[in-house]
Amino acid sequence: MSSQDLESLDVEGIRQQFPILQREFDGQQVVYLDNAATTQTPDPVVDAMSDYYRQYNANVHRGIHHLSQEASIAYEEAHDRVAEFINADGREEVIFTKNTTESENLLAYSWGLNELEPGDEIVLTEMEHHASLVTWQQIGKRTGADVKYIRIDDSGRLDMDHARDLITDDTEIVSAVHVSNTLGTVNPVGELTDLAHEHGALSFIDGAQAVPNRPVDVEEIGADFYAFSGHKMAGPTGIGVLYGKQELLEDMEPYLYGGGMIRKVTFEESTWGELPWKFEPGTPPIAEAVGLHAAVDWLEDIGMDRIRAHEQELAAYAYDRLDAEGDVEIYGPEAGSDRGGLVSFNLEGVHAHDLTSILNDHTVAVRAGDHCTQPLHDKLGVPASTRASFYVYNTREEVDKLVAALDDARQLFA
Numbered sequence: 227m228s229s230q231d232l233e234s235l236d237v238e239g240i241r242q243q244f245p246i247l248q249r250e251f252d253g254q255q256v257v258y259l260d261n262a263a264t265t266q267t268p269d270p271v272v273d274a275m276s277d278y279y280r281q282y283n284a285n286v287h288r289g290i291h292h293l294s295q296e297a298s299i300a301y302e303e304a305h306d307r308v309a310e311f312i313n314a315d316g317r318e319e320v321i322f323t324k325n326t327t328e329s330e331n332l333l334a335y336s337w338g339l340n341e342l343e344p345g346d347e348i349v350l351t352e353m354e355h356h357a358s359l360v361t362w363q364q365i366g367k368r369t370g371a372d373v374k375y376i377r378i379d380d381s382g383r384l385d386m387d388h389a390r391d392l393i394t395d396d397t398e399i400v401s402a403v404h405v406s407n408t409l410g411t412v413n414p415v416g417e418l419t420d421l422a423h424e425h426g427a428l429s430f431i432d433g434a435q436a437v438p439n440r441p442v443d444v445e446e447i448g449a450d451f452y453a454f455s456g457h458k459m460a461g462p463t464g465i466g467v468l469y470g471k472q473e474l475l476e477d478m479e480p481y482l483y484g485g486g487m488i489r490k491v492t493f494e495e496s497t498w499g500e501l502p503w504k505f506e507p508g509t510p511p512i513a514e515a516v517g518l519h520a521a522v523d524w525l526e527d528i529g530m531d532r533i534r535a536h537e538q539e540l541a542a543y544a545y546d547r548l549d550a551e552g553d554v555e556i557y558g559p560e561a562g563s564d565r566g567g568l569v570s571f572n573l574e575g576v577h578a579h580d581l582t583s584i585l586n587d588h589t590v591a592v593r594a595g596d597h598c599t600q601p602l603h604d605k606l607g608v609p610a611s612t613r614a615s616f617y618v619y620n621t622r623e624e625v626d627k628l629v630a631a632l633d634d635a636r637q638l639f640a
């Protein structure tokens with residue numbers, strides 16, 4: 227894509243599709259920079275879900291009546307659209323869950339509990355989100371498998387020499403975050419997957435901060451499993467995705483049981499239905515699937531390359547502006563490198579929670595805390611950080627407002 231194409235992104239036009247961005251508190255328009263937690267939802271996504279409830283709300287699994295037929299088709303087609311979006315082979319490889327966290331738990335319970343035993347190793351990175359870190363830690367405790375962590379270096383990148391030492395024939399799975407939600411680091415997930423495969427291990431990639439913000443091709447990465455959430459990609463809450471290679475999913479036991487996932491049930495025995503329904507028991511998130519389909523259409527209309535370029539440009543701008551302040555410590559790789567669209571930082575002498583509260587007085591919405599990466603914050607030597615995270619509707623002027631508000635914090639606390 228040429229730089230002119232990238233520049234032609236109509237941010238103002240995009241913003242018009244988000245009434246929430248026009249909201250004011252105390253006469254100041256909201257500056258929403260908390261997109262790594264959840265993104266805002268554009269009108270076409272809200273309209274698609276509203277249309278579902280107004281026009282064809284019914285339970286799925288192919289009821290005989292018209293409304294159920296329509297709802298079932300829409301629900302199934304949402305799987306097809308997501309499969310196409312991430313270049314999976316088909317709907318069989320796309321399981322709808324509640325969110326990334328549930329996707330990780332599905333894999334850990336369904337595969338991990340059944341396959342792991344003492345002597346096996348689970349290799350994570352030091353920058354994992356609690357969604358995977360806590361889950362694998364618990365599965366390790368229950369199965370006797372050891373959990374090991376690939377170190378990060380001083381620049382906030384993975385130490386790949388350490389990765390090569392750590393991933394051995396004892397490794398059963400390598401679980402890595404694609405883009406760190408705290409550091410913004412973009413990990414070499416294809417290389418990690420290759421390393422896992424060289425040792426007969428599987429790979430699981432947490433794509434919660436990648437799929438919303440950059441083109442993702444699961445086939446190119448080669449990952450065995452890949453997870454993400456609808457609410458971080460202009461879609462609704464209540465829906466997430468677990469991608470898995472079909473042959474692996476075929477061999478896995480369901481993690482939840484109930485209606486809609488069976489083939490045959492007797493008083494003694496049950497057998498399971500086809501993929502992906504085998505992993506989707508009970509009434510699924512139908513309206514949310516319709517919304518996720520609309521979100522994927524919306525994102526692809528803009529273009530994932532352009533979304534990535536816009537966010538990288540904003541993150542680099544924010545990084546440089548914050549860095550120039552002199553009393554701001556920024557975590558993760560430097561601006562200009564391939565980086566996710568977020569910046570985590572601390573202002574000298576001011577606790578992240580105090581800073582975030584002062585920013586809120588200026589109607590700048592950012593997040594303070596450990597961002598579900600407590601061990602990483604321990605390693606950074608800070609209890610918390612403030613994180614500004616960007617999406618396709620954010621502007622440089624909004625970054626300027628964030629930086630300008632730092633002065634208030636200095637006056638109050640420094």
Ligand SMILES: Cc1ncc(COP(=O)(O)O)c(C=O)c1O
Nearest residue numbers: 325326327355357407434435455
């Ligand atoms: C990298 C990463 N993984 C997992 C999650 C968990 O996502 P969810 O809360 O949608 O399950 C998040 C959310 O912040 C995240 O940033």
